[in-house]
Amino acid sequence: MAVAAEDFAQTIALDGARKQRGNLTQARIRWMVLAVVLGLGLVSGRLVQLGMAETDQTIEGQTRDVITATRPPILDRNGLEMAVDIRVPSLYAEPRRIIDVEEAVRKLRTVLPDIDEEWLRNRLTGDQGFVWVKRELTPAIQDAVMRLGIPGIDFITESKRFYPGMNEAAHILGSTNVDNQGIAGIERHMDSESVALLQELGLARGNALAPVELSVDMRVQHVMHEQLMDAMTRYQAIAAAGVMMDIHTGEIIALASVPDFNPNEPATALVKDTFNRITSGIFEPGSIFKTVTMAGALDSGSVQITDQFDARYGIRFGRYTIDDFHGKHRILALPEVYKYSSNIGTIRIMQAMGKDNYRAFLSRMKFDQRVEFELPEMRVPTVPDSFSEVAAATASFGHGLSVSPLHMVTAYAAFVNGGNYISPTLYKRDVAEAEALYERVLRPETSAYLRYLMRLNAISTGGSGSQMNKAAQGYRVGGKTGTAEKVVDGRYSSSKVTNFFASAFPLDNPRYAMVIMVDEPKAENAQSGTTAGWNAGTVTGRVVQRVAPMLGIAPDFSEVVDQQIVPAEVRQLYPEGF
Amino acid sequence: MIRNLNIFLLCVSVLMLAGVYALKFSIEGTASERSALVAHIEEQEGQLSLLKADWAVLNQPGHIDPIVKRHQAELAIGPVQQEQFGSFTALPMRPAKPDTAAMDALFAAITEGIDPIDAILQMEGIE
Numbered sequence: 001m002a003v004a005a006e007d008f009a010q011t012i013a014l015d016g017a018r019k020q021r022g023n024l025t026q027a028r029i030r031w032m033v034l035a036v037v038l039g040l041g042l043v044s045g046r047l048v049q050l051g052m053a054e055t056d057q058t059i060e061g062q063t064r065d066v067i068t069a070t071r072p073p074i075l076d077r078n079g080l081e082m083a084v085d086i087r088v089p090s091l092y093a094e095p096r097r098i099i100d101v102e103e104a105v106r107k108l109r110t111v112l113p114d115i116d117e118e119w120l121r122n123r124l125t126g127d128q129g130f131v132w133v134k135r136e137l138t139p140a141i142q143d144a145v146m147r148l149g150i151p152g153i154d155f156i157t158e159s160k161r162f163y164p165g166m167n168e169a170a171h172i173l174g175s176t177n178v179d180n181q182g183i184a185g186i187e188r189h190m191d192s193e194s195v196a197l198l199q200e201l202g203l204a205r206g207n208a209l210a211p212v213e214l215s216v217d218m219r220v221q222h223v224m225h226e227q228l229m230d231a232m233t234r235y236q237a238i239a240a241a242g243v244m245m246d247i248h249t250g251e252i253i254a255l256a257s258v259p260d261f262n263p264n265e266p267a268t269a270l271v272k273d274t275f276n277r278i279t280s281g282i283f284e285p286g287s288i289f290k291t292v293t294m295a296g297a298l299d300s301g302s303v304q305i306t307d308q309f310d311a312r313y314g315i316r317f318g319r320y321t322i323d324d325f326h327g328k329h330r331i332l333a334l335p336e337v338y339k340y341s342s343n344i345g346t347i348r349i350m351q352a353m354g355k356d357n358y359r360a361f362l363s364r365m366k367f368d369q370r371v372e373f374e375l376p377e378m379r380v381p382t383v384p385d386s387f388s389e390v391a392a393a394t395a396s397f398g399h400g401l402s403v404s405p406l407h408m409v410t411a412y413a414a415f416v417n418g419g420n421y422i423s424p425t426l427y428k429r430d431v432a433e434a435e436a437l438y439e440r441v442l443r444p445e446t447s448a449y450l451r452y453l454m455r456l457n458a459i460s461t462g463g464s465g466s467q468m469n470k471a472a473q474g475y476r477v478g479g480k481t482g483t484a485e486k487v488v489d490g491r492y493s494s495s496k497v498t499n500f501f502a503s504a505f506p507l508d509n510p511r512y513a514m515v516i517m518v519d520e521p522k523a524e525n526a527q528s529g530t531t532a533g534w535n536a537g538t539v540t541g542r543v544v545q546r547v548a549p550m551l552g553i554a555p556d557f558s559e560v561v562d563q564q565i566v567p568a569e570v571r572q573l574y575p576e577g578f
Numbered sequence: 579m580i581r582n583l584n585i586f587l588l589c590v591s592v593l594m595l596a597g598v599y600a601l602k603f604s605i606e607g608t609a610s611e612r613s614a615l616v617a618h619i620e621e622q623e624g625q626l627s628l629l630k631a632d633w634a635v636l637n638q639p640g641h642i643d644p645i646v647k648r649h650q651a652e653l654a655i656g657p658v659q660q661e662q663f664g665s666f667t668a669l670p671m672r673p674a675k676p677d678t679a680a681m682d683a684l685f686a687a688i689t690e691g692i693d694p695i696d697a698i699l700q701m702e703g704i705e
Binding site for chain 2: 080081084085086087157162164165166168218219221222223225226473474475545546549554555557
């Protein structure tokens with residue numbers, strides 16, 4: 001048939017044109033179907049391939065940004081690091097890859113004996129892709145574990161917060177948790193500001209974050225901390241705290257409270273009594289509050305600095321009589337009331353002002369609200385909304401109300417800086433920025449009177465600040481003692497006291513205000529006492545003696561600098577000034 | 579004609595294929611080099627962070643102070659006292675004119691071979 005077919009030049013086309021075209025279309029459709037099937041086959045093959053692929057189970061690929069999230073370094077006002085990030089190895093396991101759990105547990109415990117055996121066994125058993133074993137280890141431990149050669153156990157580098165100052169600025173810095181989130185202090189405040197957001201967006205990586213500059217001076221902070229530790233042993237106190245503030249800018253230069261904790265071991269912050277006494281402790285301030293009464297009364301104009309007050313007899317309120325601690329029992333001029341810390345005189349001064357005006361002045365000084373400050377650890381002060389006669393009388397010398405030492409230092413700053421209230425801050429702030437925030441609370445003349453009174457208390461004979469002045473000769477420090485009796489079983493106890501010393505220096509041109517607190521001190525030796533001048537006062541003196549040169553304050557022994565702050569009216573009363 | 583063109587195109591495409599492959603592999607090589615470098619940088623950054631932390635610890639006043647205290651007696655140092663401060667006003671005024679007679683005497687003594695410094699050095703026991 002084939003041979004026969006060759007003989008013919010052409011077969012006769014029996015199909016019509018329409019059928020021919022139909023055949024062609026059918027062939028084309030077949031080709032197309034084949035192409036589509038091949039294409040689909042390719043796609044599904046790729047799908048299967050993708051399905052077979054091992055996904056990246058290691059932490060490296062998934063949460064790398066979260067665990068290496070860094071925080072900005074914290075610097076003090078001179079650029080010294082207060083908190084830095086370090087990279088540390090953390091141990092993790094992939095239980096599904098561990099072949100012999102028992103062996104892994106036994107081997108790991110030779111290097112990390114403090115891990116509980118049962119806990120570790122449960123941890124490593126199972127089909128999970130990733131579990132933490134122990135975080136934030138040292139490079140030495142990393143080497144030791146690597147040498148064990150256990151499959152399914154590996155390390156990843158994490159960021160960890162490190163505080164090179166150890167305990168010294170613990171209450172300022174606070175601490176961070178294992179995930180590098182701030183849990184206390186300025187670290188927590190920074191998180192509420194911006195760092196948390198940056199970390200969430202994955203931007204907080206590497207060391208690219210701009211450092212945060214605090215107002216704290218680590219040198220001053222060190223001296224403050226050291227002197228407070230010294231006060232703890234010297235006076236066998238249960239606690240001590242101190243805060244120093246720049247009166248013109250409101251910057252906190254130093255803030256310490258002992259007992260404290262090591263922020264590198266956040267668990268130590270949970271120990272009892274390590275709370276920040278400056279911000280979250282509220283105390284009856286005692287006689288350092290007399291300065292507030294004086295300020296209010298002098299500023300209202302209801303008393304003059306030369307006025308005399310009858311302090312011969314105690315003041316009776318019903319069954320109670322309020323008397324003086326070291327009573328002079330004579331008529332005292334206002335500077336003497338301050339110098340001898342006369343309760344009677346102070347009550348009379350407050351009464352001349354009027355109790356409602358006095359209460360209004362406390363509100364003006366913001367004693368009845370939280371101080372605006374960065375640290376989250378804050379307590380609301382307890383100041384009665386309105387005063388009865390007796391409550392106003394006790395409040396005038398600092399009893400029957402509780403405020404934090406931070407309230408006191410802020411008030412004292414306003415008293416000596418010319419009468420401008422400026423809320424404290426832990427961040428750097430210059431005078432121009434601060435001036436925009438000033439709130440006038442006193443007339444400048446009142447501020448000048450108060451400077452004189454504070455200095456008078458330090459250098460005049462019989463002044464309660466003379467113990468303090470002994471150590472800080474030449475630095476023109478002045479201040480007020482406060483010995484507040486503690487309430488024990490519902491009664492004021494004379495043996496358990498909280499002592500304060502609120503001061504400012506150098507008083508001819510004041511720059512810094514400071515409050516030192518010593519809780520339940522005992523006498524250092526037989527010759528000394530337990531009142532504030534002996535402990536909180538001398539601590540203040542020693543701190544100033546050390547820090548004044550660091551802060552650029554040169555000593556000046558000339559009497560002229562002290563004489564020039566004596567107001568003219570006082571000079572009429574006491575020609576010698578003090 | 580078409581045939582030659584086809585051969586030429588085939589050669590070109592083979593060459594280009596080879597080129598693309600070479601490029602691909604070289605890029606892969608570069609990429610792995612890069613990731614090795616990134617890992618290396620990261621490792622060194624980690625070490626740097628530790629060194630920085632060390633440096634910060636060594637710079638802390640709280641670290642330096644105990645060292646100073648330890649050597650206080652040996653080096654005869656102590657915290658600065660108020661009496662140690664001076665002021666410009668406390669400096670004596672410059673003499674109105676140099677003491678030429680004393681200078682002449684000094685130069686004469688030196689030319690004669692007597693150095694007044696020697697006497698001081700001998701007194702202090704320094705040779």
